[in-house]
Amino acid sequence: MTARSLIPLLSATLAASLAACAACRKSDAPPGPVEGRTPASVPPGTTPADGAPAPLAAAAPPVPEAPPAASPPAEAPPERRGCPGGATHRIPESPDPEEGDFTLEEALAGLPGDGPGLIAVLHTSVADLRCTLDPTNAPRTVAAFVGLARGVRPWWDPCRGAWVRAPLYDGLPFHRLEPGFVAQTGCPIGDGTGGPGFAVPDEPRADARHDRPGTLALALLAPGTGGSQFYVTLAPAPELDRRHTVFGRCGPPEAIERLDRAARAGEAVRLLRAAIERAAQAPAGGET
Template sequence: MACSESKRASSPDAFVVTPKELTLAEATEGIGGAGELCFEIITSTGTFSGRLFEHKAPKTVTNFVGLARGRRLFQDPETGEWVSRPFYDGLTFHRVSAGSFVVGGDPLANGRGGPGYAFGDELTPELRHDRPGILSMANAGPNTNGSQFIVTERPLPELDGAFPVFGALIGGMEVIRRIARAPLLNDQPVEPVVIQSVAFFRRKP
């Protein structure tokens, strides 16, 4: 079932094609360890970690890892120049649906920002919003994925088929609960929740 428009990120004014797209190998080069690809996000509220479905959602994982590690070019919202630096550092979780999900990854912090490009949906039937801690892309409709991502606090089957799933939490779910239940003003945490850093590692399942 398609999600209502109110649960989508607002559409950016325009989409352009990034000068260079990464491969998964380029995005993950140099990440230590062996086994499944994992991430750790440190925020001002706490730290959470998860695994990424690099084999079932390679395009989406490549984009997320490439942006986070500064290997994917994006358009600076202030200058319009194409730059490469860790994209998510310093951004906030700008939207909260209380008790349901949190959204981060918008450089404008208003639901309209992104990396200056969009990429197509990578929808895999077995990857569903079937439990707390699912990581998926926020978007404004089909094939408008950019940088904004969702973390669920509970199962949300109504998001299936519209928001590409590409990971799941393995630790720190209590941090997501704190964010999702924090005092809000216009669907934003009154006390901003800032992404301080995003790191990657591999581990054996």
């Protein structure tokens, strides 16, 4: 087993809590040492109180209004690291409102357009990535990703201590940025130790390869621990094949190269906004 073979892309505490309870609770303890490459630890910061997602009301509608069409944000959203005032992260205190069953149809409800393809536009602080999603081969992963990006899939806010419907990814840092390897984000706490309060079933395929830069895949520590964290490869990483759900391809190449240069320079990178668009054409069956 190589040092990168399991790419521990979620904290060990999160993996243990996933195995311990059906609600997919996660610990607020810092991650312990993990063999091989581990997520870069960053000091917790603060999150402004204004603009925080509202708790999910008991009678909340299953699908809110569609978000605006994809475009770069006029102003960068505030960076999200830690909880305001250093508040303790709270684990889920009630079951997932969706009971682990969230469909692609629910994730796409209200999305403008009618093309069969799906594009995720990742506006980062250094480059914009366009990622072709693969709902055919990874429908549950794409449903969760799109639902969290659009704010229609409930997730557990560890700072507010409530299930919320709000875009999860906007403003998050890339807490792990390794040159020549991966750029990873999607932790609602901002340091790589958190998740959405639910697990996404694994959908790995033998023919889904990490054979090029720009491979988009779900992060996990062990089978069945995937959630909101995802990564984009900055170079081929064949040791990750058949372990992680590959659910898209990102480009253009110059944007991936810009992310890699930022990693080599030790530059902090944020995901300003994750927008979802319909595309005129779906990816070919073997494209991802």
